[in-house]
Structures are given as structure tokens and as C-alpha cells.
Amino acid sequence: MDAEIIAIGSELLLGATVDTNSAYLARQLAAAGVSLFRKSVVGDNAQRIAATIDESLSRADLVICTGGLGPTLDDVTREAVALAFGRELEFRQELMDQVAARFAAMGRPMSESNRRQAFVPAGARAIENPRGTAPSFIVEDERGTVIVLPGVPYEMRFLFESAVLPYLRDERGVTDVILVKTLHAVGLGESVIGERIADLMLASNPTVGISAKQARYELRIGARAAGRADAEALVAAAEATIRERLGANLTGDETLAETVARLLAERGQTLSLYEGTSAAPVYRALADTPGGLAHVRGAMIHPLDRPTDEHAAASLAHAGAISAADRWRSDLALAVQAASTPDDRGFTAVSVALCHPAGARQATRHYDLRQPEGWDFVGTLALDLLRRYLLGETE
Structure with missing residues (x-):
């Protein structure tokens, strides 16, 4: 079965409300073995909603709509579905x-406008909503099935799990499993990763895709099979190939910060930080990770107080790492220092340094720190330098 989702509500188009319902439904459909083709957002206009439903039914067997089932005049989903089905x-x-x-039950009087919520398209199968005042419904014809759910998230989730999933399994014979696994990669550009696994990305089952997120890359493996064991076997085969081709650039199931935190714990190593910027990209990345600061003894955040070029930034990073290690008596120290001004292209030299018992390691790169994600790239560079050291890699 192939599906599409239509989120309904002008507040979604205006950005006043974030559409979390579609993300939830996408995860649930994947777990149930239903392939999702497309997600759409439509405002509260019956004609446009009906046209979107018609278009979706031309591509998919199942269309799930959320929102627009309230009692007010702008809740027009019922009318739109009726229009789409004639x-x-x-x-x-x-x-x-x-x-x-x-x-x-709530001890409140019911308004006359709530009578609107008792209308459904002729022949529709009604779904009782014990969590709210918006009954849902299912409409079927030769083109496919449209399931309409409330827009209130907790009502929608309850009805999907208690009514829609049993309907899909028991009456529509949905028994396949779609299993998704996410791997994380660092140290290579998206284009390079894409070239190394191009053949996997062209395969239909399992599917492999790449997305950039916070200066790192997520590789998603999705497999569809009749049972979980078969899906896991497909995912495992693709993962083995990816690991072989990306090698140490693959951090696996963990994020980079999670890997660093785990390696510090496993090796019984302590860490201190020196960050020559208030952005503090390494500290923030570790702080956002459960247990990320468990082995961090201290952090020194010291924004520049004088002009600094690329060469001076490298020297300051090295000195900062040594200073942090001495101050907190840590096994390791990681430092970040950027030059004070960008070059004529708008890129700023950033140096990271790792101080360890046998010496130091250092790297300098140029980043566009005018972009919000610029410091994320810096944090990735520093944490990956530490990760590779903890794994015993030589420079």
C-alpha cells in the first residue's frame, strides 16, 4: 500500500503552528510497512483541499488527512472530502x-455549532473519538481510501493507534515491515560520500539516502520486507557495505558527540576545553548530548581580546589546550581558536588543537562563520580530531 499525507489548516501555512502530525504519521506508516509518497499542507479552503485529495488519490492507495474537523465555519475538511468523492x-x-x-462528561454546555461535527460524507465509516469532540471517518471508492483524523495531536495519535492501524492490518491486509536505520558520518563531504555509495543510493530495496544535519551527515537505510527478520537482514547487508566504504569516517549509530562521550568513558580519560569564542561549539555539542559532559573537568571560554591572524590562531589554540590541561589536570584537552577577521572571500581560519600525554595534534580549516551552521562545522572538526585520537588512529 502506498500513502500520502495531507495536513490541513491555514495556521500551518502561516507558520503559526508546526506540523508535527505528519512526522508522527510518517513514522507510524513506515513501521506498518506502508510506503509514504508525499506530504502536503493545505489551508482551510474546501476547493483546494478537495483538489489535493483528488491529486493524491491519483498516485496513492491511501490518503490520510489531519485537521479541519472542528465546529467553526473555517473547519471545512468534511465538506472538502465530500466534494472530492462527489x-x-x-x-x-x-x-x-x-x-x-x-x-x-466535561460539565460544559454544547454549542449549536458542534452539530457540524456530526456530519460525514455519505457512506463514510465513522470513527468515534473518545478523546475529543471531533469524530473521524473513512471514505472508500474505486480510487482508494481517505482517512480523516483530528488536528489535535494527542487525539490524532490515539485514533491512529486504536482505530486506523487495526483497520489497515485487519481489513486492508497491511502486513509488511519497513525498517529504517540511521548512521552518522563525519570528515567527508556529502558529494564524496554520495560517490562512494552511489550504487546503494540507486537501489530500490533497501533504499539509502544522505542528509546534512548540523555539519554532519546522516545516512538512512530503509528496507521493506514481509517480516522484521528479513528487513533487518537487508539493512545489515547495506550497512556492512557502507562501513567498508566509509571506514573511520562512519561513526555508526551514534552521533559524533555520543561517540566521543562513550570513548572517553571506555578509556577512562578526562577532558578539558578551551574555547576562544563565546560560540563554544565543542562545549555546546557535548552539553546537548546525554552524558556528554560526564568526563569533562572544566571549560575555559575566552573570546579574543586582540586582532589575531591564522598563524596566531593556531598558536593560541595550541597554548589554550596546554593551559586547559594544566588547569584542570585532565588527560586530554581540546581547544578552538578562530582568527579575528575573515579573509576577502568571507571565510575565517579556525584552528583546533588536541593536547594529549604524548604531545599534540592540530588542524586548521576555513569556514564561513557568518552562517548559523558555521560553528557546527568547527565543533565537528574538533570532536572528530578527538575521536580519531581515542580510536588510536595516527595522524
Whole structure:
């Protein structure tokens, strides 16, 4: 079964509300073995919603809509679905009774406008909503199936799990499994990674994709099979090939910061930090990771107080690492120092240094620190330098 999701609500188009429902449904559909083709967002306009439903049904067997089931005049999803299927809306007394019972349980009077929520397209299968006042429904014809759920997230999740999943499994025979595994890579550009695993990215099952996130790269392996064991075997085979081709540039299931935190713990090593910028990219990356600061004895954040060029930045990074190690008596110290001004291209030289018992390691790169993610790249460079040392790699 192939599916599309339509999130309905002008507040989503205006950016006033973040569409978390589609992300939830995408994960649930994948776990149920349903391939998701597309996600769409449409405002509260019956004609546009109906047109989007028609378009989705031309590509997919299943369309799931969320939102627009409230009692006000701008809640037009019921009308839009009826229009898409060429049906009239019909009143269901049993749904009206459910809505009335919900208001009675809350000890609140029911408005006349709530009567709108008891209408569904003719022939639709109604889904009772014990968590709210917006009953849902399923409509089927020869083109496919449209399932309409409330936009309130906790109501939508409850109905999907309690009603939609059983419907898909018991009545539509959805039994496949889609398994997704994410690996993390550093130290190589997206284009280089893409070239090394190009053949895997062209395969249909399992599928492999790359996305950049916070100056690092995520590789997603997705496999579809009749059972979990078969899906796991497909994922394992693809993962083995990726590991072989990317080698030490692959951190595996963990993020870079998680790997560093684990290696410090396993090797019983302590770390101190020197950051020559208030951005503190290494400290922030570790602080955002559970247990990331467990073996960090201290951090010195010392923004530049005088003009510094590339050569001076390298010297300051080296001196900063030594100073941090001495101050906190740590086994290792990691330092970051950027030059005070960018070059004529807008790129700034940044040096990172690692002080260890046998000496030091250092690297200098040029980054566009005007971009918000610029410091993420710096943090990645520094943590990867530390990771490679902890793994015993030579320079």
C-alpha cells in the first residue's frame, strides 16, 4: 500500500503552528510497512483541499488527512472530502450523541455549532473519538481510501493507534515491515560520500539516502520486507557495505558527540576545553548530548581580546589546550581558536588543537562563520580530531 499525507489548516501555512502530525504519521506508516509518497499542507479552503485529495488519490492507495474537523465555519475538511468523492454530507445521530456525551462528561454546555461535527460524507465509516469532540471517518471508492483524523495531536495519535492501524492490518491486509536505520558520518563531504555509495543510493530495496544535519551527515537505510527478520537482514547487508566504504569516517549509530562521550568513558580519560569564542561549539555539542559532559573537568571560554591572524590562531589554540590541561589536570584537552577577521572571500581560519600525554595534534580549516551552521562545522572538526585520537588512529 502506498500513502500520502495531507495536513490541513491555514495556521500551518502561516507558520503559526508546526506540523508535527505528519512526522508522527510518517513514522507510524513506515513501521506498518506502508510506503509514504508525499506530504502536503493545505489551508482551510474546501476547493483546494478537495483538489489535493483528488491529486493524491491519483498516485496513492491511501490518503490520510489531519485537521479541519472542528465546529467553526473555517473547519471545512468534511465538506472538502465530500466534494472530492462527489457525495453529500449526511447527519449521524450516533455521532451527535457522542459529541453531546463528551460535553456532558466535561460539565460544559454544547454549542449549536458542534452539530457540524456530526456530519460525514455519505457512506463514510465513522470513527468515534473518545478523546475529543471531533469524530473521524473513512471514505472508500474505486480510487482508494481517505482517512480523516483530528488536528489535535494527542487525539490524532490515539485514533491512529486504536482505530486506523487495526483497520489497515485487519481489513486492508497491511502486513509488511519497513525498517529504517540511521548512521552518522563525519570528515567527508556529502558529494564524496554520495560517490562512494552511489550504487546503494540507486537501489530500490533497501533504499539509502544522505542528509546534512548540523555539519554532519546522516545516512538512512530503509528496507521493506514481509517480516522484521528479513528487513533487518537487508539493512545489515547495506550497512556492512557502507562501513567498508566509509571506514573511520562512519561513526555508526551514534552521533559524533555520543561517540566521543562513550570513548572517553571506555578509556577512562578526562577532558578539558578551551574555547576562544563565546560560540563554544565543542562545549555546546557535548552539553546537548546525554552524558556528554560526564568526563569533562572544566571549560575555559575566552573570546579574543586582540586582532589575531591564522598563524596566531593556531598558536593560541595550541597554548589554550596546554593551559586547559594544566588547569584542570585532565588527560586530554581540546581547544578552538578562530582568527579575528575573515579573509576577502568571507571565510575565517579556525584552528583546533588536541593536547594529549604524548604531545599534540592540530588542524586548521576555513569556514564561513557568518552562517548559523558555521560553528557546527568547527565543533565537528574538533570532536572528530578527538575521536580519531581515542580510536588510536595516527595522524
